[in-house]
Amino acid sequence: MPKQLPETADFLKQAERNATLEGVLPLARLERLSEILNDNSGELFAKLHFTSGTGYLGLHGTVEASLDLVCQRCLQPMKYPVSGQFKFGLITSEKYEDKVPSDAEPYLLEGDEQSVVDILEDELLLSIPISARHPNECSEFLQKQNEERRVEKEKSNPFAVLKNLKID
Ligand SMILES: [Zn+2]
Structure with a gap:
């Protein structure tokens, strides 16, 4: 069975260790996403790579899931496979924003732990079309x-x- 991802992590510590987190999370843990799903009983699969060797602390990865949406044409349930990629530059203060490479998004570290759930949820929400329909x-x-x-x-x-x- 695939490993369960932690819902939060100390991103700074993970980056210093060049850690990789890989595993699944129940979609039911993603509250904002659950609201638009027909059925939230599935799970997502994600990989998060934390890096520190490139002059800045980074986090990049992928997330994929098969979402149970309602077709906006016939209003019947349908399975909709989605996937997304993300790349962040981890910063401890907004003044370091310009240290983040242009192909990465600045991510401001606040508190001791950061939310793995939020990052993956944002990415999945972005990958859902406004009007999802059966493909054919x-x-x-x-x-x-x-x-x-x-x-x-x-x-x-x-x-x-x-x-x-x-x-x-
Ligand atoms: Zn349909």
């Missing part, structure tokens, strides 16, 4: 619903009557 065809449910709507529209269209009267 939606379910039969949608087709049936469309058909019903079409029939309903024709029934309620007052011009349908006029069309019949027009015939000489």
